[in-house]
Amino acid sequence: MERIDNVFYSYANKSSGLIDPEGIEALCSDLEVDHTDVRILMLAWKMKSEKQGYFTLEEWRRGLKALRADNVHKLKKALPELEKEVKRPTNFVDFYSYAFQYCLTGNEKEKQKSIDIESICQLLDLALGFQFRSQVDYFIDYLKIQSDYKVINLDQWMGFYRFCNEINFPGLSNYDPELAWPLILDNFVEWLREKQT
């Protein structure tokens, strides 16, 4: 327990008592993982971290205990196992949803509900790219050229995951716009179909 705390303090900002973005960068380089790597996001999920870019002591403890790591070396070794854990379908939905909410900015009073297009594109790439490469790439292309939506909300975000899981790609034969798919996906499918003819 003490060891975990010590590792925490070695990265934490002295004045705030939290690990801040700088600290995280340092942690990443020690873990030999790029700070934009999805595994950091997975770590945050494991910790149930609330604010992007910051780890509290409680969160740190929670995460490292769960991963049974009390030093950086062990933490590094735990990453592959963590990856496997996240990718299990039952966990992945939770992780995917978490990824979105983690990126929302704002404080208690003015909690944001949606994320701007550019950030979404990055997030999609990070969170879903490895699993649904082609869908993600096409969707990102579409998001960039469309002008109906400037931000994406959670419902649309989750809708896209459902889309990847349920809809034949690139055939799209079983997509029915009369169902409750978010409108942005209806438009996306229309755009795709037009491209294919």
Added chain:
Amino acid sequence: MERKVIELDQGWDYMQKGITKLKRILEGSVEQFNSEEYMMLYTTIYNMCTQKPPHDYSQQLYDKYKDSFEEYISSTVLPAIREKHDEFMLRELVKRWGNHKLMVRWLSRFFHYLDRYFIARRSLPALNEVGLTCFRSLVCFFRQNFDTFCILIQIDKEREGEQIDKALLKNVLDIFVEIGMGQMDCYEQDFEAPMLEDTGVYYSHKASSWILDDSCPAYMLKSEECLKKERDRVAHYLHSSSEAKLVEKVQHELLVNFSTQLLEKENSGCRALLRDDKVDDLSRMYRLYHKIPKGLDPVATIFKQHITAEGMLLVQQAEDAASNQLFFDSQVLIRKVIELHDKYLAYVSDCFQNHTLFHKAMKEAFEIFCNKTVGGSPSAELLATFCDNILKKGGSEKLSDEAIEDILEKVVKLLAYISDKDLFAEFYRKKLARRLLFERSANEEHVTDLTLAKDNQNEFENYLSNNPNAHPGIDLSVNVLTTGFWPSYKSSDLNLPSEMVRGVQVFKEFYDTKSKHRKLTWIYSLGSCQLIGNFEAKKIEMVVSTYQAAILLLFNTSDRLSYSEIMTQSNLGHEDLVRLLHSLSCAKYKILIKEPISKTVSPNDIFEFNPKFTDRMRRIKIPLPVVDERKKVVEDVDKDRRYAIDAAIVRIMKSRKVLGHQQLVSECVEQLSRMFKPDIKAIKKRMEDLIARDYLERDKENANLFRYLA
């Protein structure tokens, strides 16, 4: 005294004599049975049946009774029938049947005692039945439907126009019926079924040649006649139960089988009949096909296509006129559509007996072309403009109040076909307000405010004549309206030309004497002016809007002004300015010369007064096209629709609590259908918005289910 036992042979011998005599009578002898003879024969049977066993011969007598018939039929009756042909055979059959019935009657009288006890005890058929059945099985069976065959030949002969003996046929067919003894099976199986088949073959043959040679009306006429003749046939000699089946058969061969070829006949089929207004033929078509299940469907489809084509043609013509910038009069289009409507409504009621199928076809056709945009204007707007014109003093021709009401009723009918009813309402409202402001509507509805305004004006004039110091400098008349009674009009902060400033000032002073507590807001955008232009050729009076006047008056002090200078001096916005300058320099009357010369006004243009302008007339009206109104109206209606959809969704979800996506969408569409047809995408968008605003949430398990959040 003991009765003497009668032996079977002995008794039967005696009976046989009686039977033989009966046969002689049937063959024509004038002999008769007297009561004594009858009694003897009856009693013989009686005795033989009531003797004690082994001398009770009931069974044997029953069998012999039956044998008597069989013997007679096979030895005498059948040969007699067989040796004749055709009609004669039929006659023989009828005669023999008559005979047979007689024989049955007499014999069953003689043998009657058997009927009383024996047959009931043994559950055997009664004597009468036995007798008739014999005829049936022997004659009909052995004949193998030769008689049916003969009858059919007769029937076909009659169909070809030959005279036949209808009474004979009736008699023959009565045999078939009677023989059934209450059941129709003999008639149906032995006669009717083959008859129907023969009929089918006959008409199928006829139809195949007629369909090639005859035009549609001719074919229909023939069909109608055939059906009538077949019905007559039933009345004359067929059994009434055959009518429905016969008619169906004929209809099937003539009308159902060749329905497509008939209706689609080029130059004479349904389409051509509609085109050429052949009301009688179409009525016949309706009569023929309406009894056939689904028979009218193809006719209704062609009807719908025809109306749609005619309607689309009108729309296309109008669209062409508009795009070629020829004079596009929307009045004409609407009038033509009304005429089209009247025309086909008449068809539906006269030819098609107001059948719902045709009402529906017409409705669907009108819905297709009545929702097209023509010359940039949505149909809702065209219709509103049309109403506006009618109500403005009865339109271009003076119409009586009755005529106006008539036309407006027809417009309402057309309105039913338009899906954007709310758009119509909005346009209508705006035009109504304008009509009330500027002109007296044809119905002379006295709007209190306008009356007050008129009173006001009169008072103002009095004030002026009583106050020599009050010089407006111009002739000024003002309408004062109460805010709130009228749609809100935007009016920009026009820099009033000096010529008008004094006038406004004087009015304000006057108004203040009337009521100190009221604030006047001047809506210059609705004003109009009369200016006199001093052109080189001659002076011309111009009727323009106040805004236009304001711009023109600027040229009293400068000959040339740039766009931006005009803007600064008049204090008008881009949107207004472009429109105004266009109307004065690029339209019909070029009061100003624009540099560079082009069709549109741009901020870099320079304007100069055009002294060389002239016109045939001494007084011209320079119109200001109110294009923007449409854009604004459409925007307003879109906004209202968004609220309407939101409200509908919330209302539905509040009462249902949980609802599937498709159901929600369809209920929403239904609720709003009275006013407009909501776009599915628009509904989805509003739902998303409501989710974001926490009115609804999507179910976690089922993505197609939505829940209301209180």
